[in-house]
Amino acid sequence: MTDFVMPKAGITMDEGTVVSWLIKVGDAFKEGQSIATVETDKSTIDVNANEDGVLLEILVPAGTTVPVGTPIARLGRPGERAEASAPPAPAPRAAGARMRISPLARRMAAERGVALEGLAGTGPGGRILRRDVEAAAAARRPATAPAATAPAAPAPSGAGRRVALTRMRRTIAERMTQSATTIPQFRVSREVDVTRTLAAREALLPLQVKLSFTDFLVQACALALTEHPGVNASFAGAEVIQHEQVNIGLAVAIEGGLVVPVIRDAARLSLLEIGRQREALVAAARSGKLMPDQLTGGTFTISNLGAFGVDSFDAIVNPPEAAILAVGQVVRKPVVAEDGTVVVRPMLSLTVTADHRVLDGADAARFLGSIAAHLTQADQFRLA
């Protein structure tokens, strides 16, 4: 099947009008046969077929003007039947198949901070090409300015120290603006009694690898994401893509900003493996040595400001992920126990921010409930 395009019938011709189709859909034609009449600003000409074939679909009806090079019909080989052909949609990737992406597209995606996971490819076998990355990058700029009629925010006055935007800062600005303005987000939060998780961590301290509380958080989230595959997902226009792997990004504060290195396949990793990866990724992040493929492919993000004394906060969804977890510090607080007495327990504030196009309140609540259950009971953690 090939596209039949509006031909450039003259040096100065930029567009042409289809005057009439000389054959109908389903008709066969021979090489050299005129199949349409086209009008340019200079003349009206008959357009001939380059080879034998059959007219599968008329894309531009009579009376319409299109630029030179625009496909105006779909032609098939002789004998092909005209079926209702779908528009050239990106080929869906077979579940579990390796992601196909051209080297150029991969490089452009890294340079422009375009996430590859969830990106639809229009190349052979669903290969992601340069044009797909360009389309994704262009789509990040909001198509309609949300406050088109609102007055522009007043520009800050000139006095003061001017700091030029680094590429990282610019990327964060772009992505967070896109997230905040194009994604409807809501939050669910709860406080979790992490006594048992802390005890589990204590018990493991004599081991070689020092497990941080983050490692338990990662595994708790990985377990919860496996139990709730609808959260390990991305909104993709006409569909929601539920990702095969759980790849958890950890927000790491570094000099001049923030990066989110990804622990891949977190659901299959033991606590020890998570700990090792977390240590390596954070070290690489702090020394500026993260590789582009350590920063892509995330399906969920954890952001933890507990170390800075924050009790709780709301994170912004990190597109194209569907949800993000914001973690505060562990605070020993008085709580009411089962038997009505007041006891002091280490409490942790967790807030999930979710993409409402993918998840409803109940979905997010149930997911948060699973995370909470794993941290409270601490009986599903896998050390090795």
Added chain:
Amino acid sequence: MAMRELTMVQALNEALHEEMARDATIFCLGEDVADPYGGAYQITKGLTYKFGAERNRNTPISEAAIVGVAVGAAQTGLRPVAELMYMDFMGVCFDQILNQMAKIRFMLGGQVKLPMIVRGQQGSGRGNGAQHSQSLEAYFFHTPGLLVVQPSNPYDAKGLLKSCLRQDNPVVFLEHKMLYNVKGPVPEEEYLVPLGVAQTISEGTDVTLVATGAMVNRAKAAVAKLAEEGISVELIDPRTLFPLDLDTIVNSVKRTGRCIIVHEAQKRGGIGAEIAAQIMERAFDYLDAPVERLAGLDIPIPYAPHLEKATVPQEEDILRAARRLVREGGLR
């Protein structure tokens, strides 16, 4: 006034006349090259009449002797131009080419120069059968020590032959039987075409098309048709296979992200494979699709005309490949 048009035969003949007048050490030898016959393809016509029988001489039907004599003559101060009537006959003299011509300068530690040219025609399209239609540049390309030149038009043919006659290394100069009578503009004034410099025939942005020999004219026709369809092609003719102007090709691919290489010779181990590998090595991160090769089928060339035609890339093949590459992102 429009530039005059010559056939490749006329252009090559003129190059020999001019150079032999300029340099008395140049002489031609081969089967039937002397006047009155003037060569099976008339390339050497008039040279015996103008320069004498010693400078344009017939040989026995012995390619090994032809090339062997040239190797000896070149070492001792002359500049022989040895003609093989069909490049397919190189098999008979391949030891002289491979083991003597290509290696003597190295093995003698540079004590001799070897300013010689082995020239002849190759290619299919005349129904000459499997043993008289081959494109054999890959064998020479693979042999270190040889320059390999493959002009696609009269202008380049004359300019390159003259350049070859002004340098001191051995050259295999590959002409094409179907290009001999194709006309093209050739200036009256003296000019040279440098070795190792590719020609960018058309500039474009969507795909780089590298074509050699007889494929260049097919590529040009395809490029014109593709432009009407809104596909902008950058067409490059390497002109010399060794030294090969990889820089021009790689810089082009870095801009377009896509490349098609088309040559008449069989695909397996053809020069397209080397060019594709080098593009992959030097421009991997710039490729939006695998490099495509359009080439002859990996079979001996058939005798029947319709089968002979089906064995080598046609204009239609180039069109189809370019459309698929640009619109669908490739073949596989």
